[in-house]
Amino acid sequence: MLAFIVNWLKKAALEVQEYMRLIGATMRGVVTPPIYRHDIVEQFDQIGIGSLTVVLLTGFFTGAALASQTGITLDQFGARPVVGRLVSASIVTELGPVLTALMLTGRIGSGIAAELGSMVVTDQVSALRALGTDPIRKLVVPRVLAGLVMAPILTIVSDFVGIVGGWIVSRFQLQVASGQYWSSVTDVLFIQDVQQGLIKPFVFGFMIVTIACHVGLRTKGGTQGVGRATTIAVVAGSVSIIAMDFFITQVLVTLLY
Amino acid sequence: MDETASATAASILSEPGAPVVVFDRVQLAFDDKVVLKDVSFTLIKGHTKIILGASGAGKSITLKIILGLLRADGGVVWVNGARVDQLSERELMPVRADLGMIFQEGALFDSLTVRENVGYKLYEETDMPIEDVDRRVEEVLGFIGLSEHIDKMPSELSGGQRRRVAIARAMAFKPRILLYDEATTGLDPITATTVDDEIIKLRDLEGVSSIVVTHQLRDAFYIATHMAVRDSGGAVRILPATPEKADEAEFIMLKDGLICFEGNAEELRSSTDPYLRQFLT
Numbered sequence: 001m002l003a004f005i006v007n008w009l010k011k012a013a014l015e016v017q018e019y020m021r022l023i024g025a026t027m028r029g030v031v032t033p034p035i036y037r038h039d040i041v042e043q044f045d046q047i048g049i050g051s052l053t054v055v056l057l058t059g060f061f062t063g064a065a066l067a068s069q070t071g072i073t074l075d076q077f078g079a080r081p082v083v084g085r086l087v088s089a090s091i092v093t094e095l096g097p098v099l100t101a102l103m104l105t106g107r108i109g110s111g112i113a114a115e116l117g118s119m120v121v122t123d124q125v126s127a128l129r130a131l132g133t134d135p136i137r138k139l140v141v142p143r144v145l146a147g148l149v150m151a152p153i154l155t156i157v158s159d160f161v162g163i164v165g166g167w168i169v170s171r172f173q174l175q176v177a178s179g180q181y182w183s184s185v186t187d188v189l190f191i192q193d194v195q196q197g198l199i200k201p202f203v204f205g206f207m208i209v210t211i212a213c214h215v216g217l218r219t220k221g222g223t224q225g226v227g228r229a230t231t232i233a234v235v236a237g238s239v240s241i242i243a244m245d246f247f248i249t250q251v252l253v254t255l256l257y
Numbered sequence: 258m259d260e261t262a263s264a265t266a267a268s269i270l271s272e273p274g275a276p277v278v279v280f281d282r283v284q285l286a287f288d289d290k291v292v293l294k295d296v297s298f299t300l301i302k303g304h305t306k307i308i309l310g311a312s313g314a315g316k317s318i319t320l321k322i323i324l325g326l327l328r329a330d331g332g333v334v335w336v337n338g339a340r341v342d343q344l345s346e347r348e349l350m351p352v353r354a355d356l357g358m359i360f361q362e363g364a365l366f367d368s369l370t371v372r373e374n375v376g377y378k379l380y381e382e383t384d385m386p387i388e389d390v391d392r393r394v395e396e397v398l399g400f401i402g403l404s405e406h407i408d409k410m411p412s413e414l415s416g417g418q419r420r421r422v423a424i425a426r427a428m429a430f431k432p433r434i435l436l437y438d439e440a441t442t443g444l445d446p447i448t449a450t451t452v453d454d455e456i457i458k459l460r461d462l463e464g465v466s467s468i469v470v471t472h473q474l475r476d477a478f479y480i481a482t483h484m485a486v487r488d489s490g491g492a493v494r495i496l497p498a499t500p501e502k503a504d505e506a507e508f509i510m511l512k513d514g515l516i517c518f519e520g521n522a523e524e525l526r527s528s529t530d531p532y533l534r535q536f537l538t
Contacts, residue, residue: 036381123364126326130358131378132350
């Protein structure tokens with residue numbers, strides 16, 4: 001039993017060490033040449049534009065469902081007109097960043113782990129090294145940059161369509177006047193909320209991509225290993241996002257409010 | 258390495274018969290499994306070293322150590338006068354500029370066309386003008402007879418064509434050493450012979466030193482006992498090798514992490530060692 005625990009701890013420590021080394025190498029790759037511009041543009045397109053549909057749909061329906069649910073609760077207090085406050089506060093600070101990040105983990109985290117994992121098991125990563133290319137600079141840096149930039153942008157888009165979804169339900173189902181909805185949306189939002197809503201996706205985007213790249217590049221065991229890597233990337237990414245959300249919220253609430 | 262040492266190494270390596278790869282008492286183990294116990298050999302410039310052995314004998318790992326993709330636990334590895342066992346990933350890049358490797362199954366980049374695969378290093382890692390790279394890619398694909406497939410994706414090629422594209426990719430930047438990892442495994446005899454012919458042509462017409470890892474004895478003997486010549490009309494012919502040429506191809510047999518045989522094709526054929534006899538039959 002003790003040997004099992006020691007072995008598990010060693011493996012965990014090795015994973016953390018390798019993850020930190022990947023982050024260090026990525027940081028060096030961001031600030032030193034060579035930079036593979038073509039790959040960066042391609043990743044911005046794949047991660048950003050490619051994820052737009054899923055983010056729009058998720059954001060819209062989340063906002064609509066939230067308005068519908070909170071409308072019923074607020075009715076008990078005769079506060080239906082302030083439904084916009086609840087929708088905007090929930091979406092901008094919490095639901096927008098977290099749900100967008102979870103959608104991105106499912107879409108791009110799994111995709112990156114599968115793609116890099118396949119490249120590892122078919123020796124394509126070794127071939128890159130043999131041809132004089134650093135796989136971190138060629139494969140990881142473009143994806144990390146795209147994750148860092150596109151996650152906050154996609155979150156802003158998701159927040160907006162979520163609030164629009166809430167407005168449609170408030171206007172046509174809850175019969176709240178449009179002017180009342182939009183003024184209550186802006187009334188409750190402080191600059192700290194917006195800051196919180198933008199800092200979180202920045203961290204989440206970095207985590208989703210680095211975890212997926214780390215897992216993908218350490219794939220072992222053929223096609224079965226690729227499947228395992230994909231699952232690990234999604235599970236580890238999702239759990240990390242939810243856990244990190246709690247810690248970031250604690251820090252930001254202490255620092256900003 | 259300082260400049261004087263580099264100049265001396267370059268001068269020695271430019272001589273005929275210079276050692277371009279030296280494996281000196283190399284050892285490697287993965288946890289409790291010893292892969293290479295004590296392996297030493299030398300590849301002479303322009304010669305061919307054919308590494309034979311059963312699956313798991315450490316043949317492919319030997320190539321990866323030469324390329325610096327894996328680090329040996331002990332021993333010394335010299336490639337073109339550089340100790341690759343001591344170099345960092347960044348320091349290995351200049352060494353790899355003179356090494357080409359053909360991986361098992363080709364390891365072509367799925368998302369790139371044949372043109373982009375073959376010219377990958379020149380497009381991405383050099384300042385060579387695009388027109389010159391295009392010209393070189395077309396020249397190399399012409400050499401291996403795949404010009405008409407230049408704009409196809411790797412998934413549209415047959416197994417033999419993929420291996421030949423992998424050879425084209427490895428030779429596009431004109432390395433002086435080529436490492437072949439099971440280049441003919443899984444191919445039918447006719448396609449395998451086409452790949453063997455490319456290996457022979459590169460060795461005899463381009464002066465490339467080669468290390469061929471295989472367990473396909475038919476291909477190993479074919480490469481060792483044939484030579485390529487260009488006739489007066491410029492056509493390339495594959496002929497049985499002269500005795501002197503055949504001596505330039507040396508066989509190594511790996512067994513239990515050690516070299517159990519080293520010699521030319523004739524010596525291998527006439528060996529009475531029970532393991533070798535079993536392997537040869």
